[in-house]
Amino acid sequence: MANKKMDKVELLLSKLDKGKLSDFIRKECINDGRFQDRFLALGAGVFKPTPASYTSHIEDLIEDFGGRHGYIEYHAAFEFNRAVTRILDEADDAMKNHQWDVAVAVLTGITDAGNDILNSGDDSAGELGAIVDDCFERWHELCSNKSLPENIKADIFELSLNRFKKKNLKGWNWWWNWIEMSILLADTPDKQNRIVETLDAIKPDEDEWSARHDTHTAQKYKLEIMSKQGTPKEQRRFMYNNVDNPDFRKKLLQMAWDEADYDEVLRLAKEGIAHDTEWAGLVSDWRKWEYQVYCHIRDKDNTLRLAKHFFFNGSRWRDRELSLENMYAKIKTLVPLNQWSNYVETLISESVCKRDNECLLFIYTQEKMWERYMEYLRKNPSIYQIDGSPQEVKKLYRNEIIQLYSTSVRNFFQSASDRNSYREGVCLLRNLIKYGGRPEADKIIIEQKSRTPRRPALIDELSKL
Numbered sequence: 001m002a003n004k005k006m007d008k009v010e011l012l013l014s015k016l017d018k019g020k021l022s023d024f025i026r027k028e029c030i031n032d033g034r035f036q037d038r039f040l041a042l043g044a045g046v047f048k049p050t051p052a053s054y055t056s057h058i059e060d061l062i063e064d065f066g067g068r069h070g071y072i073e074y075h076a077a078f079e080f081n082r083a084v085t086r087i088l089d090e091a092d093d094a095m096k097n098h099q100w101d102v103a104v105a106v107l108t109g110i111t112d113a114g115n116d117i118l119n120s121g122d123d124s125a126g127e128l129g130a131i132v133d134d135c136f137e138r139w140h141e142l143c144s145n146k147s148l149p150e151n152i153k154a155d156i157f158e159l160s161l162n163r164f165k166k167k168n169l170k171g172w173n174w175w176w177n178w179i180e181m182s183i184l185l186a187d188t189p190d191k192q193n194r195i196v197e198t199l200d201a202i203k204p205d206e207d208e209w210s211a212r213h214d215t216h217t218a219q220k221y222k223l224e225i226m227s228k229q230g231t232p233k234e235q236r237r238f239m240y241n242n243v244d245n246p247d248f249r250k251k252l253l254q255m256a257w258d259e260a261d262y263d264e265v266l267r268l269a270k271e272g273i274a275h276d277t278e279w280a281g282l283v284s285d286w287r288k289w290e291y292q293v294y295c296h297i298r299d300k301d302n303t304l305r306l307a308k309h310f311f312f313n314g315s316r317w318r319d320r321e322l323s324l325e326n327m328y329a330k331i332k333t334l335v336p337l338n339q340w341s342n343y344v345e346t347l348i349s350e351s352v353c354k355r356d357n358e359c360l361l362f363i364y365t366q367e368k369m370w371e372r373y374m375e376y377l378r379k380n381p382s383i384y385q386i387d388g389s390p391q392e393v394k395k396l397y398r399n400e401i402i403q404l405y406s407t408s409v410r411n412f413f414q415s416a417s418d419r420n421s422y423r424e425g426v427c428l429l430r431n432l433i434k435y436g437g438r439p440e441a442d443k444i445i446i447e448q449k450s451r452t453p454r455r456p457a458l459i460d461e462l463s464k465l
Helices: 002-015 018-031 033-043 051-069 074-096 100-112 114-118 127-143 150-165 175-185 189-200 208-229 232-241 246-258 262-275 280-297 300-313 324-334 337-354 357-366 370-379 383-387 391-396 398-415 419-434 438-449 456-462
Strands: none
Touching: 051 074, 051 100, 051 114, 074 100, 074 127, 100 114, 100 127, 100 150, 114 127, 127 150, 127 175, 150 175, 150 189, 175 189, 175 208, 189 208, 208 232, 208 246, 232 246, 246 262, 246 280, 262 280, 280 300, 300 324, 300 337, 324 337, 324 357, 337 357, 357 370, 370 383, 370 391, 370 398, 383 398, 391 398, 398 419, 398 438, 419 438, 419 456, 438 456
């Protein structure tokens, strides 16, 4: 339908003379301010479009989509996004046609409305944030355009540095986009020094985490400036002077590793562990560097110590290299065969002490300790634990597994109270039958159908079994 209408539009445009078309545009501009702004955007070279007109357009859209409560609901956020994207498309067209003033006006107008966009409604689906993301994506595209005239580059540099100083979009990561744009356009030492001065002016606020984040982020951008005007030696010195910045420590660790300076890797890693005790993820990163060095220099005692540490703590970071399987295999290569049985018992004791059931059951499985695994299930007869147990356990202790599972399913139905939970209960009954517990499943079905008061939804779901 849309294509057919556009075909008619094209036909009509070919038939109308300039006078009629001019009259139509003139009337529409008088009656529709938004149409007027969009039409005036075509006048690049005749006059300069203003960012304020685009900001005003955004504010009007917020009001329209906000309805009587002035809040854009979840279901309306997508359409609001589409409406603003159509304005962003004007920036795309302007860049394509080298209408730089129009592109700058559109993007400035939208970013000036950035806070209002982000706070205008329900952003559960990310539609509001996506508008700001898309706008800055175009800003970066514009700043990187090789055809951009020098005067426009200079204007955008001043604009971006000024917006950063005025903390436009502060509190959102988008604030740092202004500095990124400034760096892209800082083609002279004077401009680069102005950026450094601006970054140096960042002062910690009351929020300790925020202050740490802002300080470290500013340091990263200062290092980026130094890469343009400083020597590698100066950059390295800067990183050492600010080594509490995790990104710098990681770079320095990699540099020391590449230079085979393993003593320095260990020193940096140990220092990081002591410094970042409140940040478990960082401590894990620094310990991993330690582990890497000890493996490389074949220090068995320290390698074993850290492999054991990561066996109990590494998998939580979802690092495949530090997985239970890898760490357990590493430990096994480091412990003499005649000491292995005793060492396994120490791992089991530590798992029990830490209440780390994941590691405990992993050890039982690796060592094929099926009786001890079954003993654990007797004490912890949950559906989850039984379903996750090895097939060997289910076969060796079939009857007992069926009884434990039956009891767990029966308990599940006692607390089930809606169709979703009834449906889940039926899935559990299927599992019970799969384990060989058909008689037990039939008995539970009879019990549930006989419950009073009657539950039609429950009976309906059971009938599907």
